[in-house]
Amino acid sequence: MTLHQTSLDFGKAVAQHKSLLLLISHxxxxxxxxxxxxxxxxxxxxxxxxxxxxxxxLITK
Known part of the structure; x- marks a missing residue:
């Protein structure tokens, strides 16, 4: 795994973490x-x- 791939994986993990925090807050x-x-x-x-x-x-029907 290259440094670039590791950086991309870390960025994805951070984005997923932020999404999870937004979901929990909601x-x-x-x-x-x-x-x-x-x-x-x-x-x-x-x-x-x-x-x-x-x-x-009622709204969805």
Missing amino acids: LRSQYPNLSHLEAGNIAQWLQERKDGLFEKL
Whole structure:
């Protein structure tokens, strides 16, 4: 393996890592943090989540 190939492989790994971090950030933004749920907001969040999923289902049909 040449230095150029190693550099390209490293660049791909960095790009994949950044993509993974963006995906994790996106997923975290879709869910409340644990302390919010522990504070007694589980039922409210579940209802909002159900409503949102139902809306998505209606839009895709």
